[in-house]
Amino acid sequence: MTTTASESSGSDDEFMLTTTDNPFDPSTQFNEWYAHDVRNGHHTSSLLARLTNSSNDMSEEDQKYLLNQAIDEIIANDELGIYKRVPVRKSNASEIVQ
Numbered sequence: 001m002t003t004t005a006s007e008s009s010g011s012d013d014e015f016m017l018t019t020t021d022n023p024f025d026p027s028t029q030f031n032e033w034y035a036h037d038v039r040n041g042h043h044t045s046s047l048l049a050r051l052t053n054s055s056n057d058m059s060e061e062d063q064k065y066l067l068n069q070a071i072d073e074i075i076a077n078d079e080l081g082i083y084k085r086v087p088v089r090k091s092n093a094s095e096i097v098q
Helices: 030-039 044-051 060-076
Strands: 002-004 014-019 083-087
Touching: 014 030, 014 044, 014 060, 030 044, 044 060, 060 083
Parallel strands: none
Antiparallel strands: 002 014, 014 083
């Protein structure tokens, strides 16, 4: 469900697909995000999996490219306007409390 935007924007930022009505962050609250997504009938992960023609034989870069293409396709064909990209929040060592 993550992808890089380097193909389109020149950056190495990673994104995930979510819906506008989901209050949870899929990168930090995945279980809550997934439960909300399925409970509301979106099945975003399943949709993304169906549209991503990936395999374990492909490089990670190629898999990310295909994932990005699938996210672009979902958003481009989203007549209800419910899908959006959100940046992946990566853990930061400075945020870890010791």
